Amino acid sequence: MTAQDCRTDGEGRIKCATVSAADVTAVVNSYKNYFDYKVIEDSFVQQDQADSWGTPDMTGKRQVLMGPLSEAQVFIRIVENDDMPDYKPLMSYGWNGIEITVQDVETLHENLKESPFDIIGVPTYLDFSDKIYPMQAVGVAREVFYLNQVRGNLPDYDLPMAQTAVDHIFIMVLATPNMKDAIKFYTENFGWAQGNEYFVKYSVINKAFDLPEETPHYLSMSCVGRIVNNEIDQYPETTIKRPCQTKKLAPGIAMTSFIVEDMDAVKAPLITAPIRMDMPPYNGRRSACCIGNAGELIELIEAR
16 A cells, blocks of 8 residues: 555644654654654755744754655644753643554553653553553653554544554643633634533643552543544643743743644734745745633644
């Protein structure tokens, strides 16, 4: 079978997750060696690009765009940034996880045991479905991955089957102080829908905050039709605002880029007027950024 993109660039599609990294090369090599990801482009952040992010001091920083061997046009962008020693994954609000569809989570778990990744959750079925079989690991840049073996669709949602061992991002995980307010941001500003709500024990959160194993947490999702793009988790009250240097990207998972059909229909205030850049993942299309309810940086790329 010839590898090809998993779907077209329609409303709400995740296009890219951006990771801040003090050592870009180390992160790139970890994705090459353990995810079989390939480099799409190795370049530098342009001034208008940095300004559109609201982070002018990122101008000139190295950025590497990587994607899966499946040729799915969904990417991880690693951007050079100063180290933030105070940053700890899963302890602050904002983008806290990158969910990737994988073919065999047990094999991947074995492969990651002797790797730069720190395994924080062994393969375990979810309480509410046997169609997703995930594990969790932290990468070199303290970015958290939910590596999910998809075994079929859910009653209300379509899930992507991996075409390669480690395929593409299909959900981003957002940590928020108020799940309902965070959902409202996406539904009111982009016209997306809210998915199902759950109140379930969440081992990754409980381990991070040293809570009893059975402690439940609220979570829901934003979706477009039967496609989920964000899992939105209500985090404990002791969660902190993410430490960040002024005019620079946040540490860890700094930003998520989504496709929108019509930039002019977006109701959220944009950091700058939309710009056009030829480099991927933009490919000449308009893009702009806004800030979500939990302080998360959101990049929007127009579909056409």
